[in-house]
Every structure is written in structure tokens, then in C-alpha cells.
Amino acid sequence: MAINHDFETHIRQAAAILRSWGMTPANAEQTAKVLGWADLRGVESHGIAMLVEYNERRQTRPINMQAVPKIVRQTPVSALVDGDGGLGHVPASFAMALAVEKAKASGVGMVSVRNSGHFGALGCFTSMAAEADLIGIATTSVFGIRVPPTGGAAARFGTDPWSFAAPGDEGKPFLLDMATTTVASGKVRNKVVERQQMPPGWGFDKAGKPTLDPSEVMQGGFLSPLGGTPEGASHKGYGLAVMVNILSSCLSGSTLITDPMHSKQPKGLDVGHFFMAFDPGQFRDVADFRADVKQLCDDLRATPPVDLAKPVLVAGDPERAVMAEREKTGIPIGPGLLRRLHEIARENGAEWFFQHPSTNNTEQLRPIYLSVNPSIS
């Protein structure tokens, strides 16, 4: 059974583990906050469960836990930031804060980040722009490769996500955070576990042919770009993934995802990001802009639903509903993940703030931490 902890405890625990890996207290705090942001909103694939992945990753790759992001060059509307070979949460937070600052001063700020790493949920950063009454756009390159281009029989992309945010109704920004794949690998894995076929368009076998068998995807096959198949317009998901790599890697000078040295550079996780914030007040009164965004979102929510039990939602709504619940009841952590985090804390001498995992728990533990986003695996 999952055990709930409040948000503060959740962050304190993650920060303690990160400090035990040699991360500075300030960076550990910020990294833990970004992970907690995702868990609080139910995006558990990008929350504290990532510590299990990061712990494995740091055994095989030199990740700089003392990393301090640096501005390499800048103009009033742009900057290139070097992530100093660490995890991505701190440089990404720094970069979007810088983009917001430039947008407030000059109307727009665009920050390219190189030499960074996995940073949790992309929406955490675009939402910083929306909270500052700005429009936010962000992309990131990724570590793991699982997706072929349309018509291809070899993987060339990862999840390669986009995020967009815009302020509207107070506390209810439009917030889209989407991989350019049809689904994440965790969903395919769940179908294997449940011995179910996949819906059409989720993945390909190792020859690049569409398949409904999830085990073919997991055994040498591929995830599909959004659109699923050529007939379903997968060239659009593929095209969006190319643009993510142009913005994240080509612009920052990070190693191309198609380069044989991708994910094999001598230092760091070799990931690039792109962050942008801009002021709608350059074009209209911000209050009018926000009123229109609110109206658009409200009109969409008022669309007659196909299923009366499932009202139409707008991007950001599902996560806000989970957040409202978890702010009251805390953030649940399943027994498998709790035990794994406890092991990691013990192995590294980190303080333990969560409840102790039950030692005589004989129930079958669901390996939650295995269903993470492939962007890190």
C-alpha cells in the first residue's frame, strides 16, 4: 500500500539523498523541488522515482554533482548557458529564470543550455513563465533513443518533448507538456504486464513494421512518433522531434542525438535544452490577453462531451486536479519505490525523513520505478 507524505517532507527526503551524492545543499534543494513539482501533480514518471534512475546513471557516467551553471554569452534577449556536466534541474531553473528576467526587461528572452542532464518535467519550467504573466516555450533533447523517423527501421529519437504555457485564468494557466512520441515506454510495458494488445499506432517491431504486440516493441522494436503510422501522419510527430533537436542540440552545440558519441561523451549526460519566455503585453494589454486565454479554455471545457462522465479538459487541468487532492492528502509513494529509496539512502548515508518501509511486506511489489520515461534510460 502506498504511504503518503506531505510536500515538504517529500522535498526534504529527495534533497537529503541528493546531498548524500555530494550535491551542494542549494542545488539539492532546487533539484528536489523540481522533482516534487511533478509528483505533486501526479506526473510520477518525472518525480522522486527518477532518483533511482539517477543513482544507476551516476555509476556509469561521470555526473558533476557540484555543477554550477554559467552564462557563456548573452545579449539583452538571449543567453547560452553551460550546465557544467551535472543534472539538469538547476541549469534549467536558472535558464528559464534568466529568460523570464530578459522577457520582463526586453519583451523576450531565449536561453539555450548545453552540457546539462535530465531535469524532471519540462512543464515545471514553462509554468515559471506563465506565473510571471509571460508565454513560455521549451524543448529538451534526451539521453535514451527509442523512436525511428517515419519510414525508418532504426531508432534516431527519444521522447523529445515540447512544452508551451500561457497565463489565463488566475492559477489555471494553459500548460501543455508532451513527448513527441505517441506514448511513453511505460505504457507499452504495462500492456506486456497485463498481457494485452496495444491500440494501433503505439509501436513497431524490430523491422520497423507496425505491431499490436507490446512484447515486440520491448524486444528490439520501437516507439512511434506522434501520429503512430505513416497513414496516421507520424511524419508530423517525427517533424516535431527534429525541431526539438534543432532547438535543443544544434542551437546549444550539444552532441546530436544521431551522433555515435551521443550519450558517450567523457563528461556529463550530454543533454541540451531550449527555453523561451515572452511578454504578451508587447502586442495587447496583458489583462485582455489573459481574458481571451481564459475564455478560450472555458469555451473548450464547455464543449458537449462524447461521454457525459468525462468532461472536456484543457492541458493543465488533469494535473491541477491531482495537485488539489495531494495538497490535502499528501503525495503517495508505493512500497516498491519507498523500499528502493530507503536502500539508496542507507547506502549513501542520507538522512531518512519518510516513514520506514514495511519490512514484512509480502505483497507483490509493483516496480513503479521501472516505468519511467525512457528519456533517461
Place this chain on the structure above:
Amino acid sequence: MAINHDFETHIRQAAAILRSWGMTPANAEQTAKVLGWADLRGVESHGIAMLVEYNERRQTRPINMQAVPKIVRQTPVSALVDGDGGLGHVPASFAMALAVEKAKASGVGMVSVRNSGHFGALGCFTSMAAEADLIGIATTSVFGIRVPPTGGAAARFGTDPWSFAAPGDEGKPFLLDMATTTVASGKVRNKVVERQQMPPGWGFDKAGKPTLDPSEVMQGGFLSPLGGTPEGASHKGYGLAVMVNILSSCLSGSTLITDPMHSKQPKGLDVGHFFMAFDPGQFRDVADFRADVKQLCDDLRATPPVDLAKPVLVAGDPERAVMAEREKTGIPIGPGLLRRLHEIARENGAEWFFQHPSTNNTEQLRPIYLSVNPSIS
């Protein structure tokens, strides 16, 4: 049988018809060039065939053929442009040229356009940025409404396209121009004509349920957002369409697509656009950036294909292949469209530069001009 004309004649003919509607010679020339840009690249849904649609539209809507786009307000990095209630080709060309100019001077230019109209192919404008060694991004709102939000049983969106362009190999920019629907309505109509089922995910019946029957889509049903179904992640295509409307309509102050007054305002076609250009040289040496974009695109083209007869392509490649052919052989126009254009020219007293349509042509004429993008219909 289709008749070919060279590019110059193609533009001269379109401009003559536009002048016969009262358009100024300069605006007619620019509008014809934008339409010809699409036809030269095989994007016939957005080329000279649109004149048939525009001719119908101007019967029912007051379109200002004398429109002169005006800058309403601007900063070194931004501008709001009013399209003056005309067609969109001239204000869109003006706006992207302004964005390019600002990007050259200040690193980035963002131009929001209101009170504009249909403007041909979106990629025509982002490619202006790529030709100037800049990255281009553009979106536009649309006139026609055919697409429900995910889970909805009423149409709230049109084709709502995005375009992205980036310079790489000389003359071979990355150029993505994509509707946020799975397919255009023309493809569904073709399935009706051919009495074939659609692939899964193309559309919905009038209750919003997925269907494989194209006639159900055409008779009160809907086109799907990219992703096709909720299981295929249509919330991503839907989310991208919302962001198009935020950038194109909320930012410019154009009537929201969900507003009952959408497409019913007393003047013009009531369409908003968003154009952006920015300089990769703010972050890296432009030559290094372009070399990386070229390398990425070349690596993708070198991906082992699923079908040896179909090599992997990059966005922009198919249109360049058509252009190379048509620069030699001219642009084909089918007999149905040729006859219809001839009628329009005669009715309005426009000069005729194309070959005369065969008067004793008894073959069944395929109504090419009906399969246009629904964004105008």
C-alpha cells in the same frame, strides 16, 4: 489532361485575376507569388486553386482588396500588425519580413497579425526566415471549424497549423508545415469517392465516436486532432491546436475560434497569425549551427528504411523534389480547375495568359478545387 505552364505565367495569371477583383497591382503580384510558391512545390491545396475559394468567399464576406497592412505598435523585437481586412498573403509577407528585419537587428523578431485572411501555405513564410539564416516559427488561426477537442462531440478547431524552419545545407532548409489535424478533409473526401474505409484515427461520426466510414465524417462528423483517438494521444494534437489559437488569436486580439462571432465579424475574414524569426548566431557561430542541422538531416536520411524503395525523408524534402521537376516542366493544372479559373477570369474581365481550356473536353472532370484545405471553407 493537365496543362503545364511555367512559373512566371502561373503567377501572371493569378495576379491578373486578383487585379480584376480590385486588388492593387503590387498586392496582386505578392499574393500570386505566395500561391505560386505552393503550386511550384506540389502543395496544390494552397496554390492557385484557392482563387476559386476566394472568389466564392468574396461573394459572402466583405474582403478589402485594397488592404494595406499597418504596424499598430512595435518594439525593437516585436510588432502588432493590422491586416486591414484583406486576404492574408500580403500582411503575412509583410509581417515575416518585419520579423526577419528585427531579428537581424536585435536577435529576434515576433510579429502578431490581426484582421487578416487566408494566406496560402504557412511554410512560405517560415522559409523566408531560413533563407535569411534565421530560425522561423509561425502559426495561424483559420476560418473553417471541423475538429473537436479530445473527448468533445462538437467542432471547436480547424486545421490550425504550425510551421518551423531552420537553415542547414545550402538550399535545403528543414521546413515543417503541418496542420494539427491527422489529415485534411480532402483526404477523407477522396476515400468517399474511392468507396474505401479510412485508416483508424482519421475522423469521428457526428456523436464524436471514432469511425472508419468517411461518409460519416463528411455528413456531420469531424476530423481528428493529430493522434487520432484518445488512446493515440489526440490530446497532443488538440493541445497544439489550442496553442496555435493562443498565439494567433489571443495574442493579436482576433476573434476567438470558439466565439459565436468567429467568421461572422462585419469586415474581413477575421483571421490572426503569429510570426517569429530569431538568429542562431546569438548562441553559436551560424556556420556551426547550420553544419549541425545539415548533419542531423543527413543522418536521418541515412536511416535504414523499412521499405528499400522509400528512403527516409526530412521535412522539406518532398516539396523540393517536386520543385526541381516543376522548374523544368512547369506547373500542371487539371482541366476542371483550368476551366473554372477561365470562367472566373471571363466573369471579371481579367486577362487570360494560360492556355485556353479545351471546350470539347468530355472527360469526367475531377473537381480539384473542392479538395482544398478546410481552413477557408
